[in-house]
Amino acid sequence: MKEIKIYNSLVENLNEVLRDTLLKIPFHIKGKIEEIRLKRGMPLMIYYEGNDYFVSRNGEITEDISKAVIVNEKHIESTFQLISNYSPYAYLEEIKNGYITIAGGHRIGIGGKVVYGQNGIENIKNISSLNIRIAREKIGISNFLMPYLINDKRYFYNTLIISPPQCGKTTLLRDIVRNLSNGSSFYKGFKVSIIDERSELAGMYNGIPQKDIGIRTDVLDGCLKSDGIIMAIRSLSPEIIAVDEIGGKKDVEAIHEALRAGIKLIATIHGSSIQEIREKQSMKGIFEEKVFERYIVLDRSNGVGTVKALADRNYNPIYLKKGA
Amino acid sequence: MLILKTLSLAIIFITCAILGYCYGQRFTLRYENLVSLEQCIKILETEIVYGATPLPTALSNVYKKGNPRVSYIFEKIKDDLLEKKRSFVFESFLEIEDELYGKMNLKKEDVEIMLSLGRVLGSSDRHDQSKVFKIVLNQIEAQIEDAKIEKNKNEKLYRNLGVLAGIGLIILLV
Numbered sequence: 364m365k366e367i368k369i370y371n372s373l374v375e376n377l378n379e380v381l382r383d384t385l386l387k388i389p390f391h392i393k394g395k396i397e398e399i400r401l402k403r404g405m406p407l408m409i410y411y412e413g414n415d416y417f418v419s420r421n422g423e424i425t426e427d428i429s430k431a432v433i434v435n436e437k438h439i440e441s442t443f444q445l446i447s448n449y450s451p452y453a454y455l456e457e458i459k460n461g462y463i464t465i466a467g468g469h470r471i472g473i474g475g476k477v478v479y480g481q482n483g484i485e486n487i488k489n490i491s492s493l494n495i496r497i498a499r500e501k502i503g504i505s506n507f508l509m510p511y512l513i514n515d516k517r518y519f520y521n522t523l524i525i526s527p528p529q530c531g532k533t534t535l536l537r538d539i540v541r542n543l544s545n546g547s548s549f550y551k552g553f554k555v556s557i558i559d560e561r562s563e564l565a566g567m568y569n570g571i572p573q574k575d576i577g578i579r580t581d582v583l584d585g586c587l588k589s590d591g592i593i594m595a596i597r598s599l600s601p602e603i604i605a606v607d608e609i610g611g612k613k614d615v616e617a618i619h620e621a622l623r624a625g626i627k628l629i630a631t632i633h634g635s636s637i638q639e640i641r642e643k644q645s646m647k648g649i650f651e652e653k654v655f656e657r658y659i660v661l662d663r664s665n666g667v668g669t670v671k672a673l674a675d676r677n678y679n680p681i682y683l684k685k686g687a
Numbered sequence: 688m689l690i691l692k693t694l695s696l697a698i699i700f701i702t703c704a705i706l707g708y709c710y711g712q713r714f715t716l717r718y719e720n721l722v723s724l725e726q727c728i729k730i731l732e733t734e735i736v737y738g739a740t741p742l743p744t745a746l747s748n749v750y751k752k753g754n755p756r757v758s759y760i761f762e763k764i765k766d767d768l769l770e771k772k773r774s775f776v777f778e779s780f781l782e783i784e785d786e787l788y789g790k791m792n793l794k795k796e797d798v799e800i801m802l803s804l805g806r807v808l809g810s811s812d813r814h815d816q817s818k819v820f821k822i823v824l825n826q827i828e829a830q831i832e833d834a835k836i837e838k839n840k841n842e843k844l845y846r847n848l849g850v851l852a853g854i855g856l857i858i859l860l861v
Binding site for chain 1: 735739740741742743745768772774775776808809810811812813816
């Protein structure tokens with residue numbers, strides 16, 4: 364029911380014609396939709412369970428393109444006005460990065476003509492497509508993992524979540540941060556700083572996190588990971604820093620800086636196995652020093668967010684207890 | 688009988704004078720409303736260009752900070768925008784068009800300037816918005832100047848005309 368509510372409130376932000384069509388989609392599908400894709404002159408598409416489908420005028424899900432609602436220029440323009448709260452100028456910094464985050468923490472990717480100026484990207488004009496990613500919180504999905512990430516002396520193991528795109532790594536990271544921050548009966552909560560470069564983790568909207576990220580969590584929103592890690596060390600006195608999608612050379616340097624300051628780290632990275640990540644040039648140093656003490660590998664074999672493997676600092680598998 | 692006659696003549700005179708006054712007052716109202724509208728647009732410019740405040744909040748702030756005799760239309764635009772989930776800001780500006788003509792005594796040219804603001808408000812980056820505000824404010828300023836000249840010319844004229852028409856009618860009737 365909550366999933367459907369989230370979907371309905373998101374769809375309220377779309378152009379009238381698209382809104383009416385998308386609200387007619389059957390209930391059991393509404394709750395599963397991960398993305399709504401709008402492209403100028405192309406059929407209205409939704410994406411769920413690894414496949415995309417077209418939507419007909421009366422809300423039917425179809426694979427027959429001739430039945431699909433065709434998205435036109437006006438649909439895109441008015442949707443953009445609505446999602447940007449009639450104020451694209453207020454979201455320019457986000458637009459420059461190719462997206463807007465709206466209330467609810469949903470992220471809308473923007474395609475169009477990128478305008479370059481003296482200081483790099485200045486704007487995106489002639490918007491041709493909008494990709495609406497529905498942000499869903501899965502509160503409690505990391506509960507079973509927490510005993511493997513913290514020991515009985517309240518020691519948090521530096522953790523790396525490895526996952527291909529769309530397998531729930533950000534959702535898992537967010538829930539781990541929530542657990543770390545709130546604490547539980549067997550450990551006291553940690554001070555956590557999130558460096559949320561793409562406003563996905565906390566889903567900040569007007570200074571308010573739209574996601575439950577815990578009571579002891581500070582957020583540096585829209586901040587480069589490399590800058591944010593240093594800023595957090597200097598000013599937010601975190602015990603743990605959480606970052607999404609590391610990989611750049613500068614990120615690695617900043618991670619080293621954090622480790623020297625005695626701060627623990629939890630991060631995610633794109634990949635499908637530990638071996639694959641170890642071979643990445645930029646990550647070699649980190650692996651040689653064995654910075655990470657826990658590796659969580661995700662896939663979609665049993666649905667989004669399936670924990671395929673959990674390993675320790677020497678890449679030895681840790682077996683999850685039955686029922687986990 | 689004489690008292691009744693005098694009373695009737697007095698009523699005719701007062702009515703004519705009031706009609707003349709009211710007609711002359713329209714020019715003052717247009718002038719004053721344009722001045723207040725200019726102030727409101729300047730507040731909106733500050734909110735958008737310097738504060739990057741989202742449009743609905745910026746419109747609310749104009750309502751709070753501006754002269755309420757005019758600034759209420761900005762709150763109306765905001766309410767219409769959000770309640771009806773308009774696709775474009777211009778649609779909400781069209782909703783207040785009648786109000787601009789009626790209550791605020793504005794002329795077609797004045798209303799057109801306001802509508803031209805509605806066509807582009809919030810649709811581009813701050814740099815472009817700044818240019819739009821500059822143009823709109825220049826146009827409003829020209830209209831204020833025009834309203835001022837009209838006011839000076841016509842306000843007294845119609846007031847005097849009312850009084851004179853009253854006196855004329857009395858002379859005719861007597």
